[in-house]
Amino acid sequence: MTSTSEIIIKSEALEQNVKFVRSLLDKSTILSAVIKGNAYGHGTNIIVPALESLGVNHFSVYSSAEARIAFEVKSPKSKIMIMGFIYKDDYQWVIENNIEFFVSCPEEFKRVVETINRIQKKAIIHIDLETGMNRTGLGIAQLKKIIPQIKANENLLRIRGISSHFAGAESIANHSRIKKQFSVFKRRIKLLNENGISSEIKHIASSAATINYPETRLDLVRVGILLYGYWPTAETFIHYIHRRKDKTDPLRRALRWCTEVALVKTVPEGEFIGYGLSFQAQRTIKIMIIPVGYSNGYSRSLSNNGHVIVNGYIAPIVGAVNMNMIICEITDLPEIKVGDKVTLIGKQDENEISFTSFAEMNNSLNYEILARLPENIIRKLV
Numbered sequence: 001m002t003s004t005s006e007i008i009i010k011s012e013a014l015e016q017n018v019k020f021v022r023s024l025l026d027k028s029t030i031l032s033a034v035i036k037g038n039a040y041g042h043g044t045n046i047i048v049p050a051l052e053s054l055g056v057n058h059f060s061v062y063s064s065a066e067a068r069i070a071f072e073v074k075s076p077k078s079k080i081m082i083m084g085f086i087y088k089d090d091y092q093w094v095i096e097n098n099i100e101f102f103v104s105c106p107e108e109f110k111r112v113v114e115t116i117n118r119i120q121k122k123a124i125i126h127i128d129l130e131t132g133m134n135r136t137g138l139g140i141a142q143l144k145k146i147i148p149q150i151k152a153n154e155n156l157l158r159i160r161g162i163s164s165h166f167a168g169a170e171s172i173a174n175h176s177r178i179k180k181q182f183s184v185f186k187r188r189i190k191l192l193n194e195n196g197i198s199s200e201i202k203h204i205a206s207s208a209a210t211i212n213y214p215e216t217r218l219d220l221v222r223v224g225i226l227l228y229g230y231w232p233t234a235e236t237f238i239h240y241i242h243r244r245k246d247k248t249d250p251l252r253r254a255l256r257w258c259t260e261v262a263l264v265k266t267v268p269e270g271e272f273i274g275y276g277l278s279f280q281a282q283r284t285i286k287i288m289i290i291p292v293g294y295s296n297g298y299s300r301s302l303s304n305n306g307h308v309i310v311n312g313y314i315a316p317i318v319g320a321v322n323m324n325m326i327i328c329e330i331t332d333l334p335e336i337k338v339g340d341k342v343t344l345i346g347k348q349d350e351n352e353i354s355f356t357s358f359a360e361m362n363n364s365l366n367y368e369i370l371a372r373l374p375e376n377i378i379r380k381l382v
């Protein structure tokens with residue numbers, strides 16, 4: 001073992017999640033699986049082939065660096081789309097390998113023009129529009145500036161898409177902002193069309209918009225979190241389930257993070273456990289040591305707060321999360337031995353530490369906890 005814990009990815013869960021997302025889409029809508037952040041911590045090298053075997057053949061990444069990793073493991077017929085940053089030396093590689101990418105600013109477009117003219121190869125671009133998120137994307141002034149440049153280089157550009165991104169479709173609090181963004185998106189597309197620029201497809205929806213705003217699914221949806229089995233927010237789940245007869249969660253968490261008990265011991269009443277004074281034994285208690293800490297992606301904010309599952313029972317964390325270990329109380333559980341199975345995230349027997357509840361405990365988002373799982377934890381597909 002080259003890590004003290006392992007991440008198990010369940011192909012059955014992925015299959016169910018893909019099926020669910022597909023059930024929402026028209027036949028003609030492309031499902032692009034978002035695999036940025038090491039496939040939300042699940043492992044790009046595992047997730048890409050697993051999703052390919054389920055018929056997914058379009059993958060969205062953030063950067064050219066992530067594209068290179070996905071490119072190594074994808075099948076030849078799958079497509080990669082870069083939604084964000086391309087390192088300047090990577091444009092040639094991206095274009096030569098038919099990798100699709102967003103054009104989000106005029107400076108970036110200049111590099112594209114320079115590269116396609118130098119290597120005489122078509123770039124497959126998505127014109128990314130600023131519609132109100134105020135992050136990336138071409139604003140109206142920039143758009144007007146690059147329209148003539150696009151036209152001047154038309155023979156070396158394949159305008160695959162026009163895209164944008166919503167600023168928080170997972171919360172009803174953003175409802176009017178989302179609606180406004182969508183109408184700006186449609187207006188800007190019209191402007192492009194009137195100037196003789198049209199694209200093969202249009203896309204704007206991520207997981208949350210796919211659920212909450214069906215009219216925004218258009219030709220392609222960029223879905224990440226749902227495929228891994230999590231709702232963008234509890235609110236999105238409630239919004240979905242509210243309209244259904246069947247109230248069971250259609251998603252399956254694909255990931256289980258597990259390890260084993262490293263050590264078991266008894267601590268006398270009155271003693272403090274671990275660093276400092278944050279936990280004092282109020283009676284003689286039994287504890288176990290788990291060989292995972294914040295250096296392994298387990299958040300320090302779960303000190304005296306989080307739970308793990310051991311042999312199917314929930315055990316609370318006592319004291320601080322250390323760099324390489326955590327301590328849990330097991331006083332009232334049936335005998336726990338060194339080597340017994342521990343689940344940090346996911347299901348074990350009847351109990352589940354779900355990322356959603358874990359995230360709430362941790363006061364952070366599913367996205368963050370998943371994406372922070374270190375790359376060096378061993379991952380296995382089952």
Ligand SMILES: *Cc1c(COP(=O)(O)O)cnc(C)c1O
Pocket residue numbers: 034036083165205206207208222223224225226232
């Ligand atoms: C991350 C991301 C998505 C996917 O978001 P999910 O909520 O995980 O579905 C889609 N589009 C862009 C531009 C993104 O950055």
